[in-house]
Amino acid sequence: MTEAAGHEREASNIMRSIERAKAVISPEDSEIRAPCRARHPQGLGPERERDREHPFVIGIVRGEGIGPEVVDAGLAVLDALSSTGTVTFERRCAHPTREGGNGEHGSAIDGTFRRFCEDVFTDHGVLFAGAVGGRFVYDMRIAFDLYHKINPIATNASLRDVGCLKPDRVDGVDLVVVRECVGGIYQGRWHTDRADDTQRVAAQSFSYDESQVRRVVRIAAEMARDRRRRLLLVTKPNGIPDISRLWLDCARDAAQEHDVELTTLEIDYAVYRLIDAAPDLDVVVTSNLFGDILVDLGGLLLGSRGLCYGASYSADGAAVYQTNHGAAHDLAGTDLANPGGQILSLAMMLRVSFGLHDEADLVDSAIDDVWRAGFRTPDIMQEGCVAVGTREMTDRICSRIVELAATTASPC
Structure with missing residues (x-):
């Protein structure tokens, strides 16, 4: 081919x-x-x-x-x-x-x-x-x-x-979390070594390539276009700089292509916003780990x-x-x-x-x-x-x- x-x-x-x-x-x-x-x-x-x-x-x-x-x-x-x-x-x-x-x-x-x-x-x-x-x-x-x-x-x-949440925090919630599944930390490589006779050293490495990110943010942007035209990207720029930058670049391109409003939040504040202002959220796109956290927390809303x-x-x-x-x-x-x-x-x-x-x-x-x-x-x-x-x-x-x-x- x-x-x-x-x-x-x-x-x-x-x-x-x-x-x-x-x-x-x-x-x-x-x-x-x-x-x-x-x-x-x-x-x-x-x-x-x-x-x-x-x-x-x-x-x-x-x-x-x-x-x-x-x-x-x-x-x-x-x-x-x-x-x-x-x-x-x-x-x-x-x-x-x-x-x-x-x-x-x-x-x-x-x-x-x-x-x-x-x-x-x-x-x-x-x-x-x-x-x-x-x-x-x-x-x-x-x-x-x-x-x-x-x-x-x-x-x-x-x-x-x-x-356990007040009714006004859950009324009208209708959002979708789209997360990537074949890259990132859940699909990384890991091993455990011994530094000496008393300590173990555990390590895990992971990465994303651009094609992995682009195909996911395109789907999320398309969904946002057909809903309320709001796309939220969740990353951690200072903690995971290069990977967060790659996600942001790809999300900006997808948002522009599909004419949707893009906002970004760091994962810690996104968790807060999910509970405090979930009705304002539409389509959320993120990595597998961050999506896993957000969706489980969504059980409190449900x-x-x-x-x-x-x-x-x-x-x-x-x-x-x-x-x-x-x-x-x-x-x-x-x-x-x-x-x-x-x-x-x-x-x-x-x-x-x-x-x-x-x-x-x-x-x-x-x-x-x-x-x-x-x-x-x-x-x-x-x-x-x-x-x-x-x-x-x-x-x-x-x-x-x-x-x-x-x-x-x-x-x-």
């Missing part, structure tokens, strides 16, 4: 990824009122929608800890959608087996699991995953060039009094870390959907885990990767209706509400999906 052809192919891949990642159509575009709709970027459109008559392929990774419970909740939602007769899904299940060879952690992606993922992606499918320990998420991103992650953070009016979710994407449509919380081994088997984040990631999957906007709206609306009716898992419990476990919350959401589907299908 010539150099020019390589650049052309890369540009084409980036444009396809941008089209997938565009942010949101307003709720008024649908008969189903979907208060959570602004959580999700726009879907792929006609290319995927034309396959509606054929099963959509989903690779299931149930994970560990509470992973199997919340992933099973998502699968129950798929069953509810399938029962409406409008769409079918083909499920394929696997679990990664760790091998040695990647630092002291070992690789999370063995040959069998890699082939499983390749087959799913080749058939235009995606992965729906629970939490997996070790370096699973990092190794997956390298193995399949899942180079950017999108994390929607949009609050729900039914939960405005749930968390009312629970159990509601944080997102997806990692490649340029050609490969994707992994999952929550942002960990395996929570202490909650495994207790029926106390909140399935909300995992189910919201499934709704994002339906909309973004499969173009199933109506089905995604059903899921979003069902979740909101159940919360509004006062049914809550312990982490989002309020006075006057009814405490339910993982299974009952899932059952209620599934029942509501079926009810809403029957209502919208009625000629009356």
Whole structure:
């Protein structure tokens, strides 16, 4: 392949990824009122929608800890959608087996699991995953060039009094964090030496190349252009000078190209602003480490870390959907885990990767209706509400999906 052809192919891949990642159509575009709709970027459109008559392929990774419970909740939602007769899904299940060879952690992606993922992606499918320990998420991103992650953070009016923040700090929050996933400190090199018989010296080195940064800030700028035209870049200029300068140069170019307003904040002040003035934020673009911090903190805005979710994407449509919380081994088997984040990631999957906007709206609306009716898992419990476990919350959401589907299908 010539150099020019390589650049052309890369540009084409980036444009396809941008089209997938565009942010949101307003709720008024649908008969189903979907208060959570602004959580999700726009879907792929006609290319995927034309396959509606054929099963959509989903690779299931149930994970560990509470992973199997919340992933099973998502699968129950798929069953509810399938029962409406409008769409079918083909499920394929696997679990990664760790091998040695990647630092002291070992690789999370063995040959069998890699082939499983390749087959799913080749058939235009995606992965729906629970939490997996070790370096699973990092190794997956390298193995399949899942180079950017999108994390929607949009609050729900039914939960405005749930968390530790004042309601006026969470009202109207609707932002998206876009972070780079295949460069930086999480993908660096590390080792431990001994300075002498008494001390160890641990070291880790990392870098970004310009192409890695440019393709991520382009996606973020495109999303900002289609939302409120505000792009926030988060760096640390004095602490990480050259890398911060590279990000700023690339972000300035992308903002100018897409005619959006660019502001920059250092990570420490960005954390403060996220809590103090989140409604003012639109699209945030940053490195993996800084994005990781911001998104987990976003759980305070949502009312629970159990509601944080997102997806990692490649340029050609490969994707992994999952929550942002960990395996929570202490909650495994207790029926106390909140399935909300995992189910919201499934709704994002339906909309973004499969173009199933109506089905995604059903899921979003069902979740909101159940919360509004006062049914809550312990982490989002309020006075006057009814405490339910993982299974009952899932059952209620599934029942509501079926009810809403029957209502919208009625000629009356």
